[in-house]
Amino acid sequence: MQKLRLRPIVDSSALTVLAVETIESQQSGTRNGCRLFASMRPTAVVVCNRAGAYALDMEAKPVDLDLLRKECSELDAEIQRFLGV
Secondary structure (H helix, E strand, O other), X not given: OEEEEEEEEEEOOOEEEXXXXXXXXXXXXXXXXXXXXXXXXXXXXXXXEOOEEEEEEOOOOEXXXXXXXXXXXXXXXXXXXXXXX
């Protein structure tokens, strides 16, 4: 299973910076119990200011913000909260 989650880095009235992390997990059952493997890796940084919002990947290349918003409903809500939409 793969999921995106947000981690606020900076949150002020003028600027919000959010880290987008990819969380992956796998589980399997055995006769004696179960196994769980989980990993977390940075995926993007989203910057919201009064001019709007934009996203960069870990190599500082632009990321399609609309795609990120579709994959992570938390992100859409956070951007709307900041921009007052």
